[in-house]
Every structure is written in C-alpha cells, then in structure tokens.
Amino acid sequence: MSHDTLPAVDLRSDTVTRPSPEMRRAIAEAEVGDAVLGDDPTARELEEHAAALLGKERALFFPSGIMANQTALLVQGQPGTEAVIDAGGHILNWEEAAAAAWGGLLLRAVTTPDGLLTPELTAAAIRPRSPYLTQTSLVCLENTHNGAGGRVLPPEQARAVADVAHERGLAVHLDGARLANASVASGHTLAELAAPADTVMLALSKGLGAPVGSMLAGTAETMERAWRVRRRLGGGMRQAGILAAAGLYGLRHNLPKLADDHRRAKVLAARIGALPGVSVAIPETNIVMVDLEDARLEPAALLAALERRGTRMTQFGPRRLRAVTHLDVDDAGIERAAAAWDEVVAEALR
Numbered sequence: 001m002s003h004d005t006l007p008a009v010d011l012r013s014d015t016v017t018r019p020s021p022e023m024r025r026a027i028a029e030a031e032v033g034d035a036v037l038g039d040d041p042t043a044r045e046l047e048e049h050a051a052a053l054l055g056k057e058r059a060l061f062f063p064s065g066i067m068a069n070q071t072a073l074l075v076q077g078q079p080g081t082e083a084v085i086d087a088g089g090h091i092l093n094w095e096e097a098a099a100a101a102w103g104g105l106l107l108r109a110v111t112t113p114d115g116l117l118t119p120e121l122t123a124a125a126i127r128p129r130s131p132y133l134t135q136t137s138l139v140c141l142e143n144t145h146n147g148a149g150g151r152v153l154p155p156e157q158a159r160a161v162a163d164v165a166h167e168r169g170l171a172v173h174l175d176g177a178r179l180a181n182a183s184v185a186s187g188h189t190l191a192e193l194a195a196p197a198d199t200v201m202l203a204l205s206k207g208l209g210a211p212v213g214s215m216l217a218g219t220a221e222t223m224e225r226a227w228r229v230r231r232r233l234g235g236g237m238r239q240a241g242i243l244a245a246a247g248l249y250g251l252r253h254n255l256p257k258l259a260d261d262h263r264r265a266k267v268l269a270a271r272i273g274a275l276p277g278v279s280v281a282i283p284e285t286n287i288v289m290v291d292l293e294d295a296r297l298e299p300a301a302l303l304a305a306l307e308r309r310g311t312r313m314t315q316f317g318p319r320r321l322r323a324v325t326h327l328d329v330d331d332a333g334i335e336r337a338a339a340a341w342d343e344v345v346a347e348a349l350r
C-alpha cells in the first residue's frame with residue numbers, strides 16, 4: 001500500500017487511541033446506574049479498583065485530567081497562597097491558568113534541570129513563615145513529566161520532596177496522568193509511586209487507551225470534599241459506567257502493553273537521533289522529543305513534509321517536535337515514521 005492508502009501514523013499524543021473492539025464490547029456490556037446518586041456499579045467498581053491500585057482510601061472518576069488536577073488544587077490549596085511546581089509542569093502551562101481562575105492560587109514556577117523537583121529546590125521555593133510574605137499551601141509533582149519528555153520521577157525523590165512539604169504542613173498533589181508509564185518503566189507499583197503524595201491523578205485516556213476519563217485518589221476525607229468540587233465543576237456523570245467500563249478495561253488489559261510503547265519510543269528516538277541536524281534523547285517512557293539543531297530544519301515545514309508521508313507529530317517548542325507512542329502505533333508504524341524522517345531530513349539538508 002502507498003502512503004495515501006495507509007492510515008496516518010499518528011504520534012501527536014497518546015490521547016489519539018480509538019477504543020479497541022474488546023474495549024468497545026466492555027463498554028456495550030457495562031452495567032450502569034446513576035453515578036451521581038451513587039448506584040452505578042461499573043463506576044463504583046472502577047473507583048474501588050483504582051483506589052486499590054493507587055494505594056489510597058478512595059478514588060473518584062473524572063471526565064478529564066485537568067478537572068481532576070484542578071479539583072485536587074481546589075480542595076488542598078488555599079486561595080491567596082502559592083503552589084510550588086516545576087516551571088515545565090502541565091498544571092502551570094496547559095491548564096488555562098485554572099489554578100488562578102478557579103482556586104485563587106499563584107503557581108510558583110521552579111526552574112529545574114530536568115523537570116523534576118528536588119527537595120532542595122522545593123525547600124528554597126516554599127516561603128518562610130512570615131506575616132508579610134505570600135504563603136505557600138501546596139506542592140505539585142508530575143510523573144511522568146510530559147514537558148521533560150516522559151521523565152520518570154523516582155519514588156525516593158518524590159518522597160524527599162513530599163517530606164519537605166509535609167514538614168511545613170503543605171499538601172502534595174501528584175499529576176500522574178502517565179503514572180502507569182512510570183510504573184511500567186521503573187518497576188515500581190502505582191501505589192509505591194503515589195505513596196508520597198496526598199492526592200494523585202491518573203489518566204485513563206492516554207496510554208491506557210480509554211476514550212475518556214481520569215481518576216483522582218486520596219484519603220476518604222479529602223475525596224469527600226473532592227466529590228462536591230467535582231459536582232460544582234459540572235463533572236458529575238450519570239450513567240458513567242459506560243465510560244468507566246473502558247477505564248477498567250484499560251487498567252486490566254492495556255497497562256502491561258505500555259512496555260511496548262516504551263520500546264517503540266526508544267527505537268524511534270534512535271532512528272531519528274542518527275540523522276544529521278537533529279538531537280534526540282533516548283526516552284525513558286513513550287515521549288520522544290526531537291530538537292532541530294540545523295537551521296535548515298524548519299519546524300512547520302518539517303511537520304508538513306512528515307504529514308505528506310503519513311506521519312503526524314506536534315511542535316513542542318520553537319525548535320522542538322514531539323512524538324508520543326501508544327497502543328495504535330505498532331512496529332510497522334514506527335518503521336514508517338522513521339522512514340519518513342529519513343526522507344524529510346535528506347530533502348531539507350540537500
């Protein structure tokens with residue numbers, strides 16, 4: 001088949017996956033009720049399953065990761081205070097300034113070498129107690145770190161940061177949109193990775209392949225308050241079991257497959273990284289960042305040339321492109337993407 005007849009190798013994000021026939025069957029067969037009234041058995045099963053996996057007392061099913069992250073900030077951050085976060089964090093850069101808009105929180109951006117907060121940087125960013133200085137109420141972590149190319153935050157580092165926060169009486173929220181990737185890559189369980197945090201978000205709609213949804217987990221008391229905030233934000237879903245069934249399927253069947261995504265991301269990174277004019281770090285998980293070093297490699301033109309060859313990626317900085325591997329890209333897709341890169345770079349540097 002030619003490029004024209006094959007579907008595109010869509011590496012724009014791991015959110016582009018379509019539910020598999022088996023996942024669609026699980027959706028079709030889901031037993032449902034009214035989840036806002038508390039009697040949707042599939043939504044309840046998902047919430048119980050996720051709480052157990054994440055090692056927390058209770059988990060809640062949300063329509064999106066942003067709503068789950070922002071609910072965590074609303075229940076744990078105080079309006080008129082700061083939340084410490086790495087400068088490249090999703091909550092800071094890609095959530096429509098929701099922390100300020102809804103929560104009255106100022107996000108205090110900390111520049112880190114690799115996207116990962118350290119205990120030293122966190123301690124320096126937390127304001128001293130003072131009647132005059134703006135005060136800090138929260139510390140936000142991200143694992144894996146999207147902006148840093150899917151870096152895994154090691155649990156001992158998360159623990160050291162959380163210890164600094166907790167010693168100061170601050171809460172810790174973990175944006176674990178891709179915590180499942182961190183778990184598969186590091187060999188640590190989700191619960192081990194989530195343990196240092198008071199609340200954790202886990203996305204079902206990324207590498208796990210579900211069409212919609214994220215979990216927020218924490219103590220029963222925090223989740224009781226989160227339940228009200230979810231409803232206040234309009235996130236109470238009725239026959240939520242239809243969507244929860246997909247999430248359950250993803251957690252049970254797709255989680256181990258993330259290892260294939262990571263292997264394929266490494267292959268793609270090595271192939272692109274071997275080309276002239278680009279610089280590519282070998283990723284730990286499923287996110288490949290390509291830095292265009294040669295001025296003749298122009299991001300928009302390169303993306304268009306790749307698209308013409310059936311490969312889709314996104315721009316992730318002035319001279320940086322991003323590819324994300326997922327369930328719907330197989331080894332042949334990676335080979336096609338790598339071959340497209342061979343051609344477009346050769347053409348641009350001719």
Ligand SMILES: Cc1ncc(COP(=O)(O)O)c(C=O)c1O
Pocket residue numbers: 063064065066067069090091142144145146175177178203205213214
């Ligand atoms: C690290 C991280 N956190 C949060 C989100 C938000 O998730 P959603 O798109 O489901 O709102 C994303 C989405 O890409 C993400 O990458």
